[in-house]
Amino acid sequence: MKFAVIMFPGSNCDVDMYHAVEEAVGEEVEYVWHNETSLEGFDAVLLPGGFSYGDYLRPGAIAHFSPIMEAVKKAADEGKPVLGVCNGFQVLLESRMLPGAMRRNKNLHFICKTLPLTVENNTTVFTNSYEQGETIQIPVAHGDGNYYCDEKTLAELRENNQIVFTYGLNENGSTADIAGITNKEGNVLGMMPHPERAVEELLGSADGKKLFTSIVKQWREKNAVTS
Amino acid sequence: MTYNVKVYISWKAGVLDPQGAAVTDSLHKIGYSGVESVSISRMVEVKMEADRDSVERQVTEMCEKLLANPVIEDYSYEIEEVVSS
Structure with a gap:
């Protein structure tokens, strides 16, 4: 299985993402510069954290017009796993690949610490190795992580089990x-x-590892069936 | 034609603006107890060449695509033609 790590100018978690693929699952991984236009040959796409384009205007707002984003959308349409973390999430929101938007943190602080998360849906390609309802410890590091969506969108997210x-x-x-x-x-x-x-x-927690093993597990099952 | 465009970007009604809330608190602390709310908007100035027919369409597109995020923000604009002297 081959992973792509997209690099925007200002990405700063790209090396961590690359390392995580090597460390957690030992699969093939390559950096892809934002000016590239193709993701042919890749089985999964990772959008790393950081401050693409200096977070100018709004986080992710400018990155979503990078040439590579058309290829990211294509990969998503083809059903390949696409994971956006932190700034990568913001890029996915600005691209309307995911619903909602980010605001400044409510307390206006940059929050940098490990927080407990609950796995709300363990049936996705990203979470199939976790237990439903499992509590995991994962670090956050962001100033604009205050997720917003309107009531209608929230109802849809809940109905489709997207949270x-x-x-x-x-x-x-x-x-x-x-x-x-x-x-x-x-x-x-x-x-x-x-x-x-x-x-x-x-590094304080290995709870993020199962996210990567989940992706590989599902890919192997899928490819065992089709081959 | 050359135009000076001012685009005003503000929060949609119902979307809490954390910076506005912090400034409201601060204004209360320095004695302005009558302040009910503060909303921090942005203004973007654009100087551009365009035909008279297309300038407004172009500005609207810019707002929808990049300058504002319609999920959480409203926008309005003023378009002024630059008259060369």
């Missing part, structure tokens, strides 16, 4: 404690917490 992670401790003010959501199809996940920073006990 995948919630905060056990909601410090940023997110609507309905939302930490991570998928698209309706379930193959695009955006989350503010950083699973790629939690793949080794040495």
